[in-house]
Amino acid sequence: MSKVGLIQMTSGPDPEVNLLFIEQQLQQMQSQPQHKADWVVLPENAIVFGSKQDYHQHAEPLGSGPLQTRLAQLAQQFQLYLLVGSFPVRCEQGVKTTSLLLSPQGELIADYDKLHMFDVDVDDGHKRYRESDTFVAGNRVVVANTDLANIGISICYDLRFPALFQQLRSQGADVITVPAAFTYVTGEAHWESLLRARAIETQCWVVAVGQVGTHPCGRQTWGHSMVIDPWGRVVGSLSETAGFITVTIDPKINQTIRAQMPIAQHARFDSILKA
Template sequence: MMKVGIIQMNSGADPVQNMDVLQTSLQRLHQQGVKLALTPENALVFGDKQDYQRHAEPLGHGPIQRQLAEMAHQFDIWLVVGAFPIQNDNGRLSSASLVFDNAGHLRGSYDKLHMFDVEVADAHGRYRESDYFQAGDQLATVDTPFGCLGLSICYDVRFAPLYHALRAQGADILTVPAAFTRVTGQAHWEALLRARAIETQCWVIAAGQCGEHSKGRQTWGHSMIIDPWGQVVASLGDDPGVTWAELDLSIGESIRRKMPVLDHARLQTQLK
């Protein structure tokens, strides 16, 4: 048994302001005994292409990542930073989820596989994430004292084979940091998260951006923690905040023993 926490934010383009909010949130979770915390996608920088380029850092280096590592150590917490712009050797940026342990060491990372290139009926209208970032091409799991994390980011949640593959690699807990639009979030957010939990028989922890952002962007919020039976055990609404829940891996083990759906699967879909 352990406590996991989720942080819901209304981030902007200034990492200093966002870091202040994150520090206050982590302090609250630490006071509740939380040992693993998840931030939303773009928690430290949520802006336009120039903002991501300005604040991007090489993986494992740079002042922002050092500060994140220090906070993980300060609050004795495993910190999963939902997504942060990473500068690659080829000059392109990746949208990467970063996992720091409670000693402040970077224990793993994941480059977002699926780019959000869609049209949405909101004030922003057209989203072209591939204009900012290059897509990743690798799955990522991270072993922790609390179980194996399977990493994903936002739009990934619409692609079930990714989560089947993470479970096949031993994931017990699936992380879904996000900046879901209000329109798509209201329609699909909870349904998709619960489906991923049910079909993989894993815990799902999902932290989202919320509220109004620059250039007409509106995000849905409603961060939640879901058990392997698909039940929402903790959730937030429309505003920034934190929540937490006790996570018991034996629940998933029991469900998989009684209903071994992965053993019964007859069709195997491979990632491209």
């Protein structure tokens, strides 16, 4: 078993302010024996939440730069795995929005570039979202094998694409992380329903950590971070304020549910497609 911490944030464009909040939350979490976590998940855009200019200004090459060094130091200081929900990573094609998984030694052990860009129209104050104007989409499915669990990684809008989650399960995921910045409108309508569906159909734990509230750029996000077990039960959640929770994850629940209902063995689509 392991204990995961979820830090729900109202991030803005200043990395220093966001990093200070993360450090304060980690300090509170790790100083209380009942909350002390083995790993912690931050939301999407945890370090920078703003405009295209903000993301591109603070983007760093993968694995180097002062912001990533600070994050590695936090993982090392508090002796935990730290999953940074998304971070602007500079590449040859532009900037990617990337989940970073850091070990308790501060080493980068996995990275995942968001596959699906949020290019949609929403009936809120922002109206038009075109993430592809800011970021380059990724092209890899990533499962990080750690001594805690096999962690499948997704980011926000990925949640609406169940084929990705099936791939994460087929590649050995026991837990799937969903760092997010769901809009208030789409979050209220679909957030919990989608998360519970992904947990049920993959028979994985789902750890979903959101941005929350009104951000300096004017965007409103839903929050309601939660952990869902492989049977689809919400076992811990936050509401609409910044803060943290910790939840114990028991891999035996995966094993029991998968043995009782072996849907991975029952699936017939591959054989049909090959026929």
